[in-house]
Amino acid sequence: MHKKLNTKTKTIIHVILIIGAVAMILPFVWMILTSGKTVAESTMIPPQILPDSFRWENYSTVWDALPFISFFINTGLMIFFRILTSTLFSAMATFAVAKLEFPGKNVFFMIVLTQMMIPPQIFLTPQYLLVQNLGLLNTVPALVIPGLVSAFGTFLLRQFFMKLPDELMEAATIDGANIWQIFYRIYLPLAKSGLVSLAIFTALFAYKDLMWPLIVNMSQNKMTLSAGLASLQGQYATNYPELMAGSVLAIIPMVILYVIFQKRFIQGIATTGGK
Amino acid sequence: MEAHNPQVNTLTTKKAKLNKKKNMMFWGWILIAPTLIGLLVLNIFPVIQTVYLSFHSVSTFGQSTFIGLENYIKMFNDADFWQSLSNTLLYAGIQVPVTVVLSTLAAVLLNTKIKGLSVYRTLYFLPMIAAPAAVAMVWRWLFNSQYGLINLMIESLGFNADIQWLSDPSLVLWAVIIVGVWSSVGYNMILLLAGLQEISKDYYEAATMDGASKLRQFFQITLPLLTPQLFFVLVTSIISALQVFDVIFVMFDVTNPSLSSVQSLVYVFFHESYVLNDKGYGSAIIIVLVLIIMIITVIQLLGQKKWVNYD
Numbered sequence: 001m002h003k004k005l006n007t008k009t010k011t012i013i014h015v016i017l018i019i020g021a022v023a024m025i026l027p028f029v030w031m032i033l034t035s036g037k038t039v040a041e042s043t044m045i046p047p048q049i050l051p052d053s054f055r056w057e058n059y060s061t062v063w064d065a066l067p068f069i070s071f072f073i074n075t076g077l078m079i080f081f082r083i084l085t086s087t088l089f090s091a092m093a094t095f096a097v098a099k100l101e102f103p104g105k106n107v108f109f110m111i112v113l114t115q116m117m118i119p120p121q122i123f124l125t126p127q128y129l130l131v132q133n134l135g136l137l138n139t140v141p142a143l144v145i146p147g148l149v150s151a152f153g154t155f156l157l158r159q160f161f162m163k164l165p166d167e168l169m170e171a172a173t174i175d176g177a178n179i180w181q182i183f184y185r186i187y188l189p190l191a192k193s194g195l196v197s198l199a200i201f202t203a204l205f206a207y208k209d210l211m212w213p214l215i216v217n218m219s220q221n222k223m224t225l226s227a228g229l230a231s232l233q234g235q236y237a238t239n240y241p242e243l244m245a246g247s248v249l250a251i252i253p254m255v256i257l258y259v260i261f262q263k264r265f266i267q268g269i270a271t272t273g274g275k
Numbered sequence: 276m277e278a279h280n281p282q283v284n285t286l287t288t289k290k291a292k293l294n295k296k297k298n299m300m301f302w303g304w305i306l307i308a309p310t311l312i313g314l315l316v317l318n319i320f321p322v323i324q325t326v327y328l329s330f331h332s333v334s335t336f337g338q339s340t341f342i343g344l345e346n347y348i349k350m351f352n353d354a355d356f357w358q359s360l361s362n363t364l365l366y367a368g369i370q371v372p373v374t375v376v377l378s379t380l381a382a383v384l385l386n387t388k389i390k391g392l393s394v395y396r397t398l399y400f401l402p403m404i405a406a407p408a409a410v411a412m413v414w415r416w417l418f419n420s421q422y423g424l425i426n427l428m429i430e431s432l433g434f435n436a437d438i439q440w441l442s443d444p445s446l447v448l449w450a451v452i453i454v455g456v457w458s459s460v461g462y463n464m465i466l467l468l469a470g471l472q473e474i475s476k477d478y479y480e481a482a483t484m485d486g487a488s489k490l491r492q493f494f495q496i497t498l499p500l501l502t503p504q505l506f507f508v509l510v511t512s513i514i515s516a517l518q519v520f521d522v523i524f525v526m527f528d529v530t531n532p533s534l535s536s537v538q539s540l541v542y543v544f545f546h547e548s549y550v551l552n553d554k555g556y557g558s559a560i561i562i563v564l565v566l567i568i569m570i571i572t573v574i575q576l577l578g579q580k581k582w583v584n585y586d
Binding site: 010014021025027030085095101105108112115119120122126130148151183204211214225229244248250254255257262271 | 296298299300302303304306307309310311312313314315316317318319320321322324325328336377380381384385387388389391394395396397398399400401402403404405406407408409410412413414416417421422423424427430457460461462465466468469514517518520521524525541544545548549554557558561562564565568569572
């Protein structure tokens with residue numbers, strides 16, 4: 001910030017921040033430690049902090065007990081298709097709203113903003129009935145459907161497209177390109193950082209969503225990681241080490257993505273909070 | 276040559292302009308079509324359908340019979356509904372202010388010239404990326420009255436540690452609030468930090484020259500200039516707090532006798548619609564939640580002029 005901070009102030013700041021950081025990671029540490037314990041070790045009074053030896057068997061037991069491979073595949077496919085359709089469709093719509101003049105565009109943008117302000121639970125039952133009527137309960141498409149398009153994405157990308165100069169459009173028109181080519185070949189590549197942010201958000205929201213996968217896909221081999229993990233709870237109500245091993249397995253993919261794309265995550269979030 | 280025939284010239288440009296307009300309209304509609312159709316089918320029509328369902332009794336396969344206001348009358352007389360409404364409001368009323376204060380504190384401390392900024396930022400954000408089921412499960416274990424780490428820590432501080440976090444009706448909501456705060460501080464901190472970094476250093480330099488203390492600078496400069504981000508954080512935090520569900524669903528079994536002291540409106544909506552299969556009643560509950568959220572949001576939008584600083 002402004003004036004140089006003296007050492008004492010710096011120390012106080014660090015102490016406060018470290019207390020906060022410990023509180024943030026403690027549950028994860030406890031999750032990992034418990035996942036290596038025996039049931040007896042996990043239920044000692046007072047609690048035993050470290051397992052005598054780390055029991056990797058808990059991981060293989062829980063891996064065999066539940067169709068984890070299906071959970072990963074279902075989650076992966078849901079995320080892949082949601083990213084594919086929602087980023088492409090959102091980019092198309094945003095380009096039209098930001099760079100073209102046509103009647104109806106303001107009404108369209110109003111619909112986008114309205115959707116964003118309505119709590120999503122209100123869509124849930126009609127979406128469920130739609131999926132049911134299409135005969136798609138317990139399928140991967142059922143997981144994808146609510147995320148086919150994204151009002152949030154259309155809104156998020158707008159600020160990226162608005163920044164791109166209109167002159168590109170004029171220049172390309174003179175060169176004989178049609179509007180689709182201008183969108184696809186010129187503007188879309190330039191909005192790449194916005195698209196990546198949107199893809200990360202889409203993946204994160206889809207991965208964390210619990211209620212939708214829980215209601216549409218009741219059969220275990222069609223569940224996502226989130227829902228599958230929640231169902232694990234009923235099966236293993238007392239075996240906490242195995243529950244924790246399952247939890248670690250479920251959070252690992254997103255932690256890896258986070259470590260790789262950390263800057264994108266944080267920038268993406270910072271841009272949504274703009275004025 | 277062209278100069279000889281100005282009339283033809285304007286005519287062709289007019290025609291070209293008209294063509295260009297038509298072309299833009301054609302592409303404009305094509306480009307918004309997927310999103311527009313998707314939003315209409317998946318979002319706009321469902322809102323109307325949910326309102327419709329709330330006046331109906333809905334069978335398992337979606338057939339519905341008109342029953343007028345019966346669902347709403349049932350809700351009015353349903354003790355569970357009122358309890359869940361009060362749980363939801365209490366949850367939001369405590370979780371949101373605590374989260375906003377803590378995220379502001381974290382953001383301000385991180386906006387100083389200290390080492391390790393990116394490490395702290397990474398760690399604070401970690402709860403945001405974990406699946407809620409995993410998070411709620413480990414917290415359930417941490418809160419365990421016998422084997423849990425939390426009671427152990429309280430005991431080691433010298434307090435009586437026989438705290439029944441997950442079964443004492445007066446405490447269960449607090450357990451959910453603690454998890455709620457823990458999982459949202461990092462996200463809001465990043466939004467606020469972005470706002471802080473936009474504030475020009477000149478303000479602080481001038482204030483320091485005038486001899487203003489750090490605390491005074493915080494209240495006179497930082498806080499007022501941060502109000503746009505604080506407003507955004509407040510509005511979005513309230514909206515998401517009023518929709519609390521995941522943590523309650525995973526931390527409390529259906530058989531937990533204290534469930535009624537912790538269940539939220541969304542939880543009751545889920546339970547009525549998909550466990551008890553009364554989608555009409557569930558729809559009525561969600562309509563009430565949406566109305567509450569809309570009213571609170573509109574009040575905030577109207578009230579923002581009083582305290583939010585837009586330059």
